[in-house]
Amino acid sequence: MRWTLKPQPDKERQEKLAQELGIDSFLAGLLVQRGVDAFAKAKSFFRPDLNELHDPFLMKDMDVAVKRIQKAIGNNENILVYGDYDVDGTTSVALMSTFLLSFYDRVATYIPDRYGEGYGVSYQGIDYAADNDFSLIIALDCGVKAIDKVAYASEKGIDFIICDHHRPGRQLPAAVAVLDPKRDDCSYPFDELCGCGVGFKLCQALVEANDWDFDILIPYLDLVATAIGADIVPIIDENRILAYHGLNVINTSPRAGFKAIIHQLKKDVLTITDVVFIIAPRINAAGRMKHALHAVELMVTDDFKEAQRIAAEIEEYNADRREADQSITEEAKQQIINNKEEELFTTVVYKEDWHKGVIGIVASRLIEVYYRPTLVFTKSGEYLAASARSVSGFDVYNALEQCSEFIEQFGGHKYAAGLTLKPENYPSFKARFEEVVCATIEKQHLTPEIKIDAVLPLENITPKFYRILQQMAPYGPSNMRPVFMTEKVMDTGYGKCVGKSEDHLKIKVVKKQNDRHAIDAIGFNLGKKSDLIKNKDKFDIAYTISENEWNGNVTLQLMLKDIKA
Known part of the structure; x- marks a missing residue:
């Protein structure tokens, strides 16, 4: 270890801040380390203000997205809210669908099946939309790389609005609007929003365009705070404001679903850590072990008795999830020992019957043991699917890009990604990934810090x-x-x-x-x-x-x- x-803060700045705030010099030093080095910044830091959220129309394509939704409402079109099956995706779907349903009734939700359809926008989802007369899909926490799927939808007369926060590829899908602060041509002031955060900005833009009171959005902030915690995005700038006020909603007037989870756990005040380790795993468990729509149902219901029933079901899924991830972790560790791979720079393991819903958790557990970039593969239809996790300071997304000749598709972030490849490419990919990491990782990054x-x-x-x-x-x-x-x-x-x-x-x-x-x-x-x-x-x-x-x-x-x- x-x-x-x-690096320690500038002493002069530290003392000046201590005087301005009337606090201990030591505490002032902690603030300066975090970039909070002036009275105005400290005021924003300690009292996060919703009025300091950025103008949503600064995001590229936001005006187009708002106009398309207004047109859909004016023409009585059916709108399908589509999201990924993890916490960020399901909270996004709950947020967007309940917000739209508060003033327009032709809205439905769709979440792909983790096992039958896989990650992101699926052809089955588009077919469902076409068969049920949906002409607009709002995709949340996915879609920025769905070039072929969006083109397929267009052929069927279906428009797409994409709200994503993953890194785009070289080409963007031909959607009506692609809202993603990580777009190279987007000058939005903050590019670290989670998917639910991007969805919230679209809701905020609709509120502003209709000249409604911003306060109608406050009850949805618990969902945004949960996604921020679960998706491990930086809690600075807008994320800090949204997480701070979202936690306040969770602790003062939680929605029925969250209340049911909290009620089971007998906890009075939840911190962001509690959200990450108590609420988020239970929301995730539905998508991992059964279907993520159960999690959406939990988050959108107003009926506390119904919420308790769903929460109890999800608690069972969560127990199953824990059992599965423990047993698979042990099998994976044994595989590493049997293959004499303890001294490699990477961990890449595979077994075809490992539960796809827990391989991301298993990857994180293996990092706790071996502390190196890790991929856990399982069989998924005709392909192998993997979850990738990284160690502090190493960009696993960049490493995967250098192995792209063996990969069918991949997406994600610096420290977490997902990918699929053909079974016959697994040995070559595994060798190439080890080679790339060995050549690019700084040796100190292989020791926990x-x-x-x-x-x-x-x-x-x-x-x-x-x-x-x-x-x-x-x-x-x-x-x-x-x-x-x-x-x-x-x-x-x-x-x-x-x-x-x-x-x-x-x-x-x-x-x-x-x-x-x-x-x-x-x-x-x-x-x-x-x-x-x-x-x-x-x-x-x-x-x-x-x-x-x-x-x-x-x-x-x-x-x-x-x-x-």
């Missing part, structure tokens, strides 16, 4: 300090929860391994013996480092700060990420 101290924001004295950790830290949330990419390091601490003598298998380490740290600044710390999966804390030996700790509630008492505790002699 590498510990890397981030803990990025440390600052060196923190234990006495700085007070309830007031923690309260201000909490105001820096929602945390996520580009605004991660601060990680601190304190050097040369010691255990008070009562440290021990805990948990069923004694995998975890529970200690109380002090700077010196009998120091009154003692603080509890827990290190999950750090039990193997228990020797470092014995005999009052000094050690360094890397950690985040959290609260621990026990018997009604709330105390601060350190969440250890690593310890070193």
Whole structure:
């Protein structure tokens, strides 16, 4: 594990900000590190304001998209809202369909079957639209590479509006409008929206075009916040504003579906982390194990009893998903050992009966073990389908582009992608991917890294300090929860391994013996480092700060990420 101290902020700027905000200089330094280096920026950061969202009409093709929807409504056309089967896609479909249905009733939804149709726009979906007299499809979180499919739809008299956030190919589909802030010819000020975020901007544009009150969009922000968390987009700029207000909706007036999930879990206040690890996996489980329309039904129903029924079903799918991903992960690890591939620069594994719905999760689990760019393949119809995941600092999308001669189709982001290839191309692809990664990855990227924001004295950790830290949330990419390091601490003598298998380490740290600044710390999966804390030996700790509630008492505790002699 590498510990890397981030570049430290300019002292003069740090002190100036501390004075302007009336806060501790140390906290001001954390803000300056995040680019929040002036009073006005701090105000926007701590009080995200919906009035600071960008003008949706700055996005290329937005005016055309709005006019086409208005024309469809004027002509009483049937509109099909089409989305991908993951969290971003299903929240997008729930958002767009319920928003349109609030003022126009000729709207239906379609989500492709993960197994029968695969990712993105499908010919079956277009045929469904043609057979049911839909003349406009709004595609969300997919479509920017669907050149042949959009042409096929056009032959059947069906128009497309695409709302996507994936990287486009060299050519765009011949859709009526392609809304994608990553288009080279799009000058929209923020290009890190998720698919649901792009869909929200279209809704915002429709509100502005009709001169309606923006407040009608606020109840939909819980969906946008969920997609932002699940899709791991940077929580800065518009994403921070949308996530902040979306979390507020989840915690104050959640839709029936979210309320049903939260009700099962007995949790009062949800953070973005809870959304990522509690709500998102359950929404995803429907598409992984059964069909993603179950997730859409959960998110659009107003009936709490109905929501509870669907949530209970989805909970079962989620249990099945956990079982499948655990067993497949073990099989994949065994395959790597049997093939003597532990020392490669990549992990590429395949078995034809692995469950397609969980291969992305398995790829992430394998990175936890081997920490290198990873692809997990399974059989999908006539092809092999894979989920790709990467390690910090390495662009797996670029690596796949260099293997494109063996790939049928692929799409995605820097750290996550999906692809299909012909079975006979698997050995050549696997060899080429290893070759590309070996030639391009920087060797330090093959070792997990803990990025440390600052060196923190234990006495700085007070309830007031923690309260201000909490105001820096929602945390996520580009605004991660601060990680601190304190050097040369010691255990008070009562440290021990805990948990069923004694995998975890529970200690109380002090700077010196009998120091009154003692603080509890827990290190999950750090039990193997228990020797470092014995005999009052000094050690360094890397950690985040959290609260621990026990018997009604709330105390601060350190969440250890690593310890070193």
